[in-house]
Amino acid sequence: LSIVQFDTRIQRTDTWGEDDPFEKIEIIGRGGTSLECVRRDMLEENPTAAIIFTDMQCRPMEPLNLDIPVIWIVTGTGGHKP
Incomplete structure (x- = not known):
């Protein structure tokens, strides 16, 4: 499981393996939104699925x-519709 934080x-x-403990996550970033960096990261990492949390106050x-x-x-x- 990987959680990728972006603005x-x-x-x-942050990445966890099957037996790694998951206790908490520190949320960082803020202000502005761009999905370009998310798209690049997904193309590089080739995930099996993605859940994207956003306010869509950005270009699609x-x-x-x-x-x-x-x-x-x-x-x-x-914002836009995904």
């Missing part, structure tokens, strides 16, 4: 050309 760039990546993400499920969790009422 206008990737701020932090360009197509990924990856055959994986992507779940969008959109906060707020403004």
